[in-house]
Amino acid sequence: MSTSAAGAASPETPPDTPVTATARRARAAAAALAPLPRTPRDAALLAVADALVARSAEIVAANAEDVSRAQAAGTADAIVDRLTLTPERIAAIAADVRDVVALPDPVGEVVRGSTLPNGLELRQVRVPLGVVGIVYEARPNVTVDAAALCLKSGNAVLLRGSSSAYASNTALVGVLRDAVAGAGLPADAVQLVPGESRDAIRELMRARGLVDVLIPRGGASLIRTVVEESTVPVIETGVGNCHVYVDARADLDMALRILVNSKAQRPSVCNAAETVLVHADVAEEFLPRALAALREAGVTVHGDAAWQKADTAVVPATDEDWATEYLGYEIAAAVVPSLDAAVAHIRSWTSGHTEAIVTGDTEAARRFTALVDSTAVMVNASTRFTDGGQFGFGAEIGISTQKLHARGPMGLPELTSTKYVVTGSGHVRD
Amino acid sequence: MSTSAAGAASPETPPDTPVTATARRARAAAAALAPLPRTPRDAALLAVADALVARSAEIVAANAEDVSRAQAAGTADAIVDRLTLTPERIAAIAADVRDVVALPDPVGEVVRGSTLPNGLELRQVRVPLGVVGIVYEARPNVTVDAAALCLKSGNAVLLRGSSSAYASNTALVGVLRDAVAGAGLPADAVQLVPGESRDAIRELMRARGLVDVLIPRGGASLIRTVVEESTVPVIETGVGNCHVYVDARADLDMALRILVNSKAQRPSVCNAAETVLVHADVAEEFLPRALAALREAGVTVHGDAAWQKADTAVVPATDEDWATEYLGYEIAAAVVPSLDAAVAHIRSWTSGHTEAIVTGDTEAARRFTALVDSTAVMVNASTRFTDGGQFGFGAEIGISTQKLHARGPMGLPELTSTKYVVTGSGHVRD
Numbered sequence: 001m002s003t004s005a006a007g008a009a010s011p012e013t014p015p016d017t018p019v020t021a022t023a024r025r026a027r028a029a030a031a032a033l034a035p036l037p038r039t040p041r042d043a044a045l046l047a048v049a050d051a052l053v054a055r056s057a058e059i060v061a062a063n064a065e066d067v068s069r070a071q072a073a074g075t076a077d078a079i080v081d082r083l084t085l086t087p088e089r090i091a092a093i094a095a096d097v098r099d100v101v102a103l104p105d106p107v108g109e110v111v112r113g114s115t116l117p118n119g120l121e122l123r124q125v126r127v128p129l130g131v132v133g134i135v136y137e138a139r140p141n142v143t144v145d146a147a148a149l150c151l152k153s154g155n156a157v158l159l160r161g162s163s164s165a166y167a168s169n170t171a172l173v174g175v176l177r178d179a180v181a182g183a184g185l186p187a188d189a190v191q192l193v194p195g196e197s198r199d200a201i202r203e204l205m206r207a208r209g210l211v212d213v214l215i216p217r218g219g220a221s222l223i224r225t226v227v228e229e230s231t232v233p234v235i236e237t238g239v240g241n242c243h244v245y246v247d248a249r250a251d252l253d254m255a256l257r258i259l260v261n262s263k264a265q266r267p268s269v270c271n272a273a274e275t276v277l278v279h280a281d282v283a284e285e286f287l288p289r290a291l292a293a294l295r296e297a298g299v300t301v302h303g304d305a306a307w308q309k310a311d312t313a314v315v316p317a318t319d320e321d322w323a324t325e326y327l328g329y330e331i332a333a334a335v336v337p338s339l340d341a342a343v344a345h346i347r348s349w350t351s352g353h354t355e356a357i358v359t360g361d362t363e364a365a366r367r368f369t370a371l372v373d374s375t376a377v378m379v380n381a382s383t384r385f386t387d388g389g390q391f392g393f394g395a396e397i398g399i400s401t402q403k404l405h406a407r408g409p410m411g412l413p414e415l416t417s418t419k420y421v422v423t424g425s426g427h428v429r430d
Numbered sequence: 431m432s433t434s435a436a437g438a439a440s441p442e443t444p445p446d447t448p449v450t451a452t453a454r455r456a457r458a459a460a461a462a463l464a465p466l467p468r469t470p471r472d473a474a475l476l477a478v479a480d481a482l483v484a485r486s487a488e489i490v491a492a493n494a495e496d497v498s499r500a501q502a503a504g505t506a507d508a509i510v511d512r513l514t515l516t517p518e519r520i521a522a523i524a525a526d527v528r529d530v531v532a533l534p535d536p537v538g539e540v541v542r543g544s545t546l547p548n549g550l551e552l553r554q555v556r557v558p559l560g561v562v563g564i565v566y567e568a569r570p571n572v573t574v575d576a577a578a579l580c581l582k583s584g585n586a587v588l589l590r591g592s593s594s595a596y597a598s599n600t601a602l603v604g605v606l607r608d609a610v611a612g613a614g615l616p617a618d619a620v621q622l623v624p625g626e627s628r629d630a631i632r633e634l635m636r637a638r639g640l641v642d643v644l645i646p647r648g649g650a651s652l653i654r655t656v657v658e659e660s661t662v663p664v665i666e667t668g669v670g671n672c673h674v675y676v677d678a679r680a681d682l683d684m685a686l687r688i689l690v691n692s693k694a695q696r697p698s699v700c701n702a703a704e705t706v707l708v709h710a711d712v713a714e715e716f717l718p719r720a721l722a723a724l725r726e727a728g729v730t731v732h733g734d735a736a737w738q739k740a741d742t743a744v745v746p747a748t749d750e751d752w753a754t755e756y757l758g759y760e761i762a763a764a765v766v767p768s769l770d771a772a773v774a775h776i777r778s779w780t781s782g783h784t785e786a787i788v789t790g791d792t793e794a795a796r797r798f799t800a801l802v803d804s805t806a807v808m809v810n811a812s813t814r815f816t817d818g819g820q821f822g823f824g825a826e827i828g829i830s831t832q833k834l835h836a837r838g839p840m841g842l843p844e845l846t847s848t849k850y851v852v853t854g855s856g857h858v859r860d
Contacts, residue, residue: 031777035800116822120811129833130803208657212833227638231658233834254856261858347461369851370465373560381550381854390859391850392546403559403642403847404663405835417833420821421799424811426684428691429820 014210018194019203023158023210026131029188030156034128036185038105044183045151049097051179052144052172056090062171063140070164082139083165093144096395100148103394106412107154121423126416128154130212133193133204134397135160135226137218140168147176147190149397153415156186158211160193160201205230212417217398220325235406237398240270240353241325242383245342245368247359248281254380255286255358256293262356262383264297268327270399271354271386275322275332277342280306283335287311290333299329306335322349339364343371350374352401354386375401375408444640448624449633453588453640456561459618460586464558466615468535474613475581479527481609482574482602486520492601493570500594512569513595523574526825530578533824536842537584551853556846558584560642563623563634564827565590565656567648570598577606577620579827583845586616588641590623590631635660642847647828650755665836667828670700670783671755672813675772675798677789678711684810685716685788686723692786692813694727698757700829701784701816705752705762707772710736713765717741720763729759736765752779769794773801780804782831784816805831805838 014020033041052059063085070080112124132155134146143159150157161169173192181187193200205214208231216226220239227234244262246255262273278286287310294301301307302321303314314333321332322345336342339357346355356378357368369377376386386409388396393411400406406414444450463471482489493515500510542554562585564576573589580587591599603622611617623630635644638661646656650669657664674692676685692703708716717740724731731737732751733744744763751762752775766772769787776785786808787798799807806816816839818826823841830836836844 031801031803034803035797114822116820120815122821124838127803228661233663233832235834251856257856257858265859365853367465371461373461373464373557374849376850376852379851379853381852381857382859384859385550385852385854385857386850390546391552392544402663404665407847408554408850417837419804420806420816420838421809422806422811422815423795423809424815426681426687427811427815428687429695429812429814 014203014207017203019200020207020210022191022194023131023204023207025188026156026158026191027210029186030128030130032186033151033154033156033189034130036154038107040183040185041105041151041154042101044180044185045097045101045148047179047183048144048148048151048176049094049101051175051182052090052094052097055175056087059090059168059171059175060085060087063168065167066140066165075164083168085140085168089141093141096141096145097148100152100395103152103412105152106416109413111418118427119424120427123421124418125421126413127419129415129417131156131158131210132415133158133160133207133211133214133232135201135204135214135216135218135222137162137222140165140172142217143169143172144176145395146397147173149395149412149415151180151185151189153412155415156189156191158191158193158204160204163196166196201226202229205232208232215398235398235400235410236402237400237410238270238353239325239351239401240272240399241275241323241349241351242271242273242353243275243277243342243346243350243355244273244383245277245336245339245346245355245357246279246282246286247339247357247361247364247368248279249361249364250279250282250286250358251360252282252286252289256289258356258358258380258382259290260293260297263294263331264299264329265382265384267329269384270325271384272327273331273356273383274325275334275345275349277334277336277345279339279342280335280337283310287335294331297329299331301331301333303333304335307333325351339367340371343368346372346374353399354378354383356381356383375399444633444637447633449630450637450640452621452624453561453634453637455618456586456588456621457640459616460558460560462616463581463584463586463619464560466584468537470613470615471535471581471584472531474610474615475527475531475578477609477613478574478578478581478606479524479531481605481612482520482524482527485605486517489520489598489601489605490515490517493598495597496570496595505594513598515570515598519571523571526571526575527578530582530825533582533842535582536846539843541848548857549854550857553851553853554848555851556843557849559845559847561586561588561640562845563588563590563637563641563644563662565631565634565644565646565648565652567592567652570595570602572647573599573602574606575825576827577603579825579842579845581610581615581619583842585845586619586621588621588623588634590634593626596626631656632659635662638662645828663835665828665830665840666832667830667840668700668783669755669781669831670702670829671705671753671779671781672701672703672783673705673707673772673776673780673785674703674813675707675766675769675776675785675787676709676712676716677769677787677791677794677798678709679791679794680709680712680716680788681790682712682716682719686719688786688788688810688812689720690723690727693724693729693761694759695812695814697759699814700755701814702757703761703786703813704755705764705775705779707764707766707775709769709772710765710767713740717765724761727759729761731761731763733763734765737763755781769797770801773798776802776804783829784808784813786811786813805829
């Protein structure tokens with residue numbers, strides 16, 4: 001235990017603003033939620049699911065404002081589609097909330113427990129984090145998903161969605177708050193961060209002592225801003241510069257299947273592959289096949305000299321390419337002289353999300369998994385499997401690419417902390 | 431999983447300075463340590479223990495420089511004593527290192543594992559955090575303790591001790607590095623942060639991407655500075671504004687024993703009590719007895735009106751007192767009308783370290799433990815038990831008072847992260 005100099009130890013008190021006032025209300029709601037058992041939390045979530053369906057007309061009407069604003073601004077159809085809510089989509093969101101209700105309760109789980117030699121009974125118990133701030137972009141379904149996961153885990157949530165979905169999010173949060181309050185829980189367990197400007201995010205990031213954790217979900221620049229500027233603890237999520245390494249002893253049919261799936265099955269997501277590295281021993285055979293398959297999948301290849309030599313359509317790769325998360329039909333590609341060279345490339349450029357090796361060599365698989373320092377390492381499987389749903393967690397608030405607290409897909413346990421409860425009968429220290 | 435905008439995802443690269451150069455060497459050492467099994471790490475630690483004893487004359491000589499500098503500066507005897515190393519003390523430090531060797535290896539532990547419905551084999555495996563920075567004050571034994579715990583858990587460590595112990599720390603780190611290198615591990619697994627100025631700490635705090643976590647151990651102002659200014663993730667430790675609440679249904683003999691032990695058994699440490707709250711129903715009987723016992727223990731009481739009325743020697747308490755971690759023979763004291771009022775006081779003023787209730791009422795114990803949101807809640811036991819050694823963890827790098835990653839005494843598992851290793855046979859997603 002540390003010996004420290006005397007000093008005031010009161011919590012920091014951020015200045016009063018609309019954002020901190022919201023956070024203070026969330027704090028009070030969190031204090032009321034924390035001691036509740038599962039039943040009232042689940043009841044509130046079921047009320048939320050019912051209310052979303054019952055009030056879907058109202059939500060669709062609000063969403064129409066966002067949609068027409070986006071269309072007027074010339075937003076791409078794909079993005080407008082992701083923004084759009086229909087009664088069917090709202091019903092699906094409500095069904096997801098019911099799925100969350102069915103998940104095991106993380107709160108109250110005894111993580112570790114023992115009776116100490118002196119008879120003290122030690123229990124380490126899962127407790128809610130308290131107030132969770134989520135800063136996210138685009139799709140309004142995240143509003144409901146995030147709120148449901150936070151409520152299920154006993155947390156109050158502060159939601160800061162995209163300004164392009166402001167009307168939709170306002171309507172959704174209104175429905176959520178009414179349902180939560182109707183079920184007898186504090187409405188302030190679910191709040192939208194007030195204000196549409198960037199200043200609101202800045203205030204949220206400085207609300208240390210009021211907000212227990214901030215989870216940014218979105219593009220690299222949003223995440224970097226939050227990580228750099230926040231004094232509230234942050235869980236970094238989602239940026240995925242993922243690699244597929246085709247080893248000297250790979251089954252090349254398997255490698256092809258995994259490469260194309262990792263890159264092109266859904267290129268816009270964080271667990272899609274962005275670089276392929278091929279062992280020199282199999283380059284001559286694999287490159288033409290990979291180029292043909294990638295071309296067929298509509299993928300442009302940014303390659304090193306070896307890849308350029310294999311096909312004139314290959315765009316010369318620069319360091320920028322090794323660093324880029326394309327999130328589209330593009331891939332960086334290099335030939336490497338050894339597994340260790342592949343590992344060195346990955347360690348230099350990865351965002352630490354997911355890397356895959358394709359190999360039939362057990363020692364190569366062992367060395368790759370030992371040396372690669374990323375959230376997930378796949379052996380003979382697509383990078384696309386790094387996902388809370390795929391991992392069987394039932395739900396996911398994001399994929400952490402940092403090492404502290406949570407690493408990889410975050411389910412309900414990752415939205416909790418623990419506390420020690422120690423019971424004695426008058427025990428004192430000698 | 432989040433859908434993100436495209437962007438460069440390469441790790442941030444802090445500017446080149448002596449501190450970041452040190453961190454880069456640590457990073458390389460961490461990469462070499464991470465895949466090592468237990469045996470070579472333990473062998474290096476045993477070599478460290480032997481070398482500390484073998485070279486204790488050299489360490490004592492360096493320490494004498496720090497000691498005479500401190501004496502010349504008029505440093506208090508107690509602090510000079512804590513700074514002083516003798517061959518006996520060095521032998522005790524070496525024995526502590528051997529105790530660390532005997533602890534279970536946290537690295538490689540499979541935390542969670544299953545075979546997914548599609549046949550993918552999922553394992554969540556403990557891995558070292560990577561590069562751990564420790565910023566600490568005063569005692570040079572922390573240099574060895576922290577390095578031993580980091581090495582045992584497969585991490586490289588960057589040590590930034592007090593400038594008052596600079597010569598001692600330099601000598602100790604020299605011995606550690608020689609022993610580590612002699613055992614075939616990279617010497618750069620243990621490094622002192624270069625430079626004696628505060629700028630070095632500032633650079634360390636901005637070395638995000640090179641340093642995986644910073645753990646400040648020391649006074650409130652050091653910890654606050656690191657928490658506010660660091661972009662490297664921080665684990666907040668040690669500030670303890672701990673409370674003892676004497677309930678209406680307390681055994682007052684037990685309450686007295688726990689109060690005096692919590693406050694006075696070792697007042698300079700973070701798990702010592704700083705405030706006592708007494709239920710109004712037992713105030714008349716308890717206050718005179720508490721005042722007598724505290725006086726006998728040499729403790730000055732800063733009390734509210736009720737405590738002042740009980741004894742003219744009581745100093746009137748202000749809000750400053752409720753917030754203060756005295757770390758000495760002083761205590762703040764109040765009478766509260768109810769358990770909920772005690773909880774409200776604690777929630778307002780606590781640093782979230784340890785709170786104790788003394789009660790014979792099971793429902794009061796249950797309510798107090800549910801409502802108090804601190805690292806540890808004691809029922810009928812002294813606050814002084816919040817300690818890695820007392821909890822049976824074998825060793826402790828500090829006591830986290832934050833909610834993310836680790837909360838409470840941090841042992842070896844808290845110095846690790848995890849990664850997912852997923853093994854398939856050509857699995858791709860539909």
